[in-house]
Amino acid sequence: MTDAVIPPAVLRNLSDKLYEKRKNAALEVEGIVKSLAAAGDHEKISIVINLLTNEFTASAQANHRKGGLIGLAAATVGLTSDAAQHLSQIVPPVLESFVDQDSRVRYYACEALYNIAKVVRGDFIIFFNRIFDALCKLSADSDPNVQSAAHLLDRLVKDIVTESDQFSIEEFIPLLRERMNVLNPYVRQFLVGWITVLDSVPDIDMLGFLPDFLDGLFNMLSDSSHEIRQQADSALSEFLQEIKNSPSVDYGRMAEILVQRAASLDEFTRLTAITWINEFVKLGGEQLVPYYADILGAILPCISDKEEKIRVVARETNEELRAIKADPADGFDVAAILSIQGGNYRVSGRLLELKHCTGYQPF
Structure with a gap:
């Protein structure tokens, strides 16, 4: 049945060690699939795709796997607008080839998916999570040629995602978070x-x-x-x-992160974190009341930081913090404030004041 669809000579050339022969055989596959698509014979198209998958991309021979990949890409090109209904057959074996032990197979997998993506565009967004995972790994591939191929594919995927209305940011964020x-x-x-x-x-x-x-x-x-x-x-x-x-803006969750980063051993990280805290105090105002103690705990060491830029921002932040009216009813924790540095608030010869705290007497 298969031989009747694809001539034996084409199948032999598809697994040849020479790239040109594999490429020419793939062009033959493209033409065959194009004719089948025009005739509406999707059963035979499925047979062709299964052959390319089972006998080529799953082969123990590297040249067979390379031929299978270029063949799947060629079949997609031949299908054109009909490709979407066969993607569930075409894309998975290509994705599996991204972890092939042979770097040239990984390279051709990138090339194949690039050509498939160019044809189907937004229709392959349903595979985005798996594609993103594969690209993330390939970005650090040991072979520079594979890295370069992955970068080209990555740019195309980004273009497709930015123009697609099927992309789900809610599904993407967990993928991003676990790799950050x-x-x-x-x-x-x-x-x-x-x-x-x-x-x-x-x-x-x-x-x-x-x-x-x-x-x-x-x-x-x-x-x-x-x-x-x-x-x-x-x-x-x-x-x-x-x-x-x-x-x-959800200032609270981010404030917790900034407080931790303000204690970083890295000077640039401390400066960036304290700069963000300064902006948050200005913008967030009373939303940050429950985090006053933590913020104060982050500010105090920075007021005496060895880096002048950090000291300046920390002092400004302290003044902004003091100017905000705080009420225990809004979550203002006086006890937590008092516990900062054992109740010692003398910084640079000045006492920190809580004069705007309703129901609390200033020092």
């Missing part, structure tokens, strides 16, 4: 790239999910790579600007 503390520099660049791209899409609310990956971005500020530090800082600066322009 990875230390590999290539993966970090990959993740920041996705954060930046998605944040630029008007219909995607990345700011609303910022607490889920904010700590990971702060973690990258101390990376040994200047480029990664710069990319993380740029992303954080953009988000802070968005926060300033947003009418509704």
